[in-house]
Amino acid sequence: MQTRMNTEIMTARLEEAFGSFPDILTEWSWIKGDNLALIDERREVRWAELAGLVERLAVRLVETGLQRGQSVAILGTSSVEYALVFLAAVRAGGVAAPLTTSASPEQLAGMAKDSGAIHLFIDAAKAEELGPDFMADLIRVPLESIDQWMAPAGTRAPAFSPDPKDPFNIIYSSGTTGIPKGIVHSHQMRWRQFATTALSFLEAGIAVRSLASTPLYSNTTMVAFLPVLLAGGCVRVMGKFDCAKWLAHAAADRTTITMLVPVQYQRLMDFAQFDDFDLSALQLKYCTSAPFAADLKREVLRRMPGALIEIYSMTEGGVVCLLACHEFPDKLHTVGRPAPGSELKVLDDEDREVPPGTPGNLIGRSLTMMSGYKNRPDKTQEAQWIDPATGEAWMRMGDIGRVDADGFVELVGRAKDMIISGGFNIYPSDLEAELLKETGVVEAAVVGAASRNWGESPVGFVVLNNGVGDCAAIMA
Structure with missing residues (x-):
């Protein structure tokens, strides 16, 4: 009876037009108590301690200079x-500002500076790779040592009531x-996105236990992270994807x-x-970030239990299309239909709407x-x-x-000149510029080739000056 009442109370909270993520997590901490909230290979955190750990870290962030609206940079393997x-x-x-681990040192420094962060939380592997002088002007905190860095138990950070636009x-x-x-992304945007998702979990009566195996610096991962916690569930965080471990x-x-x-x-x-593994508890599988072949969708539907939802959108937003693959087996060649609250237009190269069924440039809101x-x-304006x-x-x-x-959307090509490999964008022009730096290379072109392991892999072609060049160096 009490469990049902608590769920009804939290359901009502998630139905509100706007709410506070930290407040919801605190309320779940009171309700869920000894239930698991976060797990990785080394550590478990139960709901009863989650709010306290977050609070103690927040206290120390404020004590060491964090201002409202200022970024906190995070660099490392998910944990x-x-x-x-x-x-x-x-x-x-x-503002949480996770940084891409595969970025170059110059890019990482540029991202941290762009974000305005004064704190950098970095794991031991990246710290060793980048050296002690990397971003030494920031407050560097080893991720593995946050328990020693955080404020004492029982302390509380100043009250924070987010504005929707924060x-x-x-x-x-x-x-x-x-x-x-x-x-x-604003607080309002994330609330609209993930309170709705969390609400759907609760209304479906799902025992919410998530396995997040993509990096926490990726927007993709947020679907298996934030709404799960908003629903009072448990998130297992994987540092690196491995089939056997998954x-x-x-x-x-x-x-x-x-x-x-898709590559996973x-x-x-x-x-x-x-x-050989029992996956019978699976109820809901999501996929996004890269083209998802119809044949692969069919195989996943046949061999993995539960619903399969493909999400088509961008980190920037725009239209959100959803394909319930298990409900529309004849539409697996599409990315679904615009979700409630999403709108889609198809334009020609002069930004005029085209007739239904005609290919064109997709725009959405x-x-x-x-x-x-x-x-x-300037880039914001270009994207709109x-x-x-x-x-x-x-x-x-x-x-x-x-x-x-x-009303189902079928993708026929990409307007942007990019390759999507393992769910991440690779721009051929960037790689072509690097190839042109090699001695003897006078022309370079990079294209995407289909890859079973990565979805797509970049393949480079070069023209050498009089056919002479250091092929070994270029291949390296």
Whole structure:
């Protein structure tokens, strides 16, 4: 009886038009007590201690200079400590700014500077790789030592009541060279996005146990992280994806919800021992970030239990399309239909709407759009299409697609000149510029080739000066 009453109370809280993430987590801490909230290979955090750990980190962040709206940079492999710092940054009134681990030192320094962070939480592996002088002007805190760094038990950070427009996090785009753009999401955007998702978990009666196996610096991972906690569930955080470990965790934890990118689904399907594991608890599987082949969707539906939802959108927002693959087996070649609250238009190269069924440039708008690119109003403007009739901002999705008679969206190509490998964007021009730096290279071109392991892999072609060049150096 009490459990049902608590769930009804929290359901009502999530139905509100706007709410505070930290407040919801604190309330769940009172309700869930000894239930697990966060797990990784080394550590477990129960709900009864989650709010206290987040509070103590928030206290120390404020004591060491964090101001409202200021970023907290996080760099390292996903872990319980990483998740705690992310949540503490938001609780303290700051902005979580996870940095891409694969970025170059120059890019990382540029992202940290762009974010305005004065704190850098870094794990031991990245600290060793980058050296003690890397971003030495920031307050550097080892992720593995946050328990020693945080304030004493029982302390409380200053009250923080977020404004809907306050920044919640910055997710940096995954460029290969140059400084990636910082995509700013507001508290209102994240609430609209994830309170609704959490509410759907509770209304479906799912015992919410999530397995998050993509990096916490990726927007993809947020679906398996933030709404799970808003629903009072448990998140297992994987540091690095491994088929055997993923399957073992999913079976042992009785995982009910997961998010995987297409290459991860492909690797699981190819794993020789896949059928040896009990995945019967799975109820909801998500996929996003890269093209999801219809044949692979069919195989996943056949071999993995539970619903399969493909999400088509961008970190920046725009339209959100959803395909319930288990409900529409004849539409697996599409990315679904616009979700409630999302709108889609298809334009020609002169920004005129095209007739139904005609391929064109996809643009979209929804309630879950970015506030803009951090410090880049010019790039924000470039990414938008302004409706001349209403003045409303729409996001250019960067894809060519068409809408069928049933309203399902089929992608036919990409307008942006990019390769998507393992769920991340690779710009051919960046790689071509690097190839042109090699001695003897006079022309270079990079294209995407289909890859079973990565979805796509970049393949470079070069023209050498009189056919002479150091091929070994170029290949390296």
